[in-house]
Amino acid sequence: GEDVEQSLFLSVREGDSSVINCTYTDSSSTYLYWYKQEPGAGLQLLTYIFSNMDMKQDQRLTVLLNKKDKHLSLRIADTQTGDSAIYFCAEISLRSNDYKLSFGAGTTVTVRA
Amino acid sequence: GAVVSQHPSRVICKSGTSVKIECRSLDFQATTMFWYRQFPKKSLMLMATSNEGSKATYEQGVEKDKFLINHASLTLSTLTVTSAHPEDSSFYICSAADFSGGAHEQFFGPGTRLTVL
Numbered sequence: 280g281e282d283v284e285q286s287l288f289l290s291v292r293e294g295d296s297s298v299i300n301c302t303y304t305d306s307s308s309t310y311l312y313w314y315k316q317e318p319g320a321g322l323q324l325l326t327y328i329f330s331n332m333d334m335k336q337d338q339r340l341t342v343l344l345n346k347k348d349k350h351l352s353l354r355i356a357d358t359q360t361g362d363s364a365i366y367f368c369a370e371i372s373l374r375s376n377d378y379k380l381s382f383g384a385g386t387t388v389t390v391r392a
Numbered sequence: 393g394a395v396v397s398q399h400p401s402r403v404i405c406k407s408g409t410s411v412k413i414e415c416r417s418l419d420f421q422a423t424t425m426f427w428y429r430q431f432p433k434k435s436l437m438l439m440a441t442s443n444e445g446s447k448a449t450y451e452q453g454v455e456k457d458k459f460l461i462n463h464a465s466l467t468l469s470t471l472t473v474t475s476a477h478p479e480d481s482s483f484y485i486c487s488a489a490d491f492s493g494g495a496h497e498q499f500f501g502p503g504t505r506l507t508v509l
Binding site for chain 1: 436438441485502503
């Protein structure tokens with residue numbers, strides 16, 4: 280599959296903003312996603328962005344996409360303890376017609392009081 | 393968002409037995425279901441893609457005779473781990489999607505923790 284890379288850990292103070300970064304290699308990526316996984320649970324789709332967009336905002340979440348650099352980020356404003364989880368970046372290329380998601384390794388976000 | 397369930401959530405079995413895991417889309421019809429395996433502190437590894445009414449497509453290195461997948465209806469797919477061994481212990485997650493009409497999102501189940509003794 281295509282490569283998707285993320286930093287593994289992020290520690291942030293409650294109330295601050297968190298920024299999670301992701302890079303990918305597939306220039307034909309159509310959609311890029313952010314999923315959240317809490318301990319022992321499945322993946323929750325947080326948000327996604329279409330490849331022809333630069334930014335998408337949804338309440339406390341802001342996604343930035345730099346297609347030239349193949350860089351995706353997720354900013355969480357006013358981070359809360361409930362935001363502690365693993366965040367996965369993923370991409371899909373509809374050109375391949377198989378709809379397979381390529382995942383990063385996940386960033387473990389720890390929110391400290 | 394769409395809801396996907398998995399059953400059981402947790403199973404412990406003896407080595408050599410078979411275990412069946414169910415994945416259901418509760419409020420939509422899933423044209424496609426995916427089965428993933430996740431090791432501790434690792435990302436998800438796609439095992440197979442399952443389309444309703446047809447044979448599953450397995451990823452390279454995944455034994456299709458060991459991991460039997462059945463997608464008998466638009467709301468149910470099953471993964472059977474046959475003759476399970478301790479190395480099969482893992483967290484198994486399914487996702488479901490309705491790709492008809494141009495939709496692209498996959499919705500994930502809560503996962504099944506399999507422990508083989």
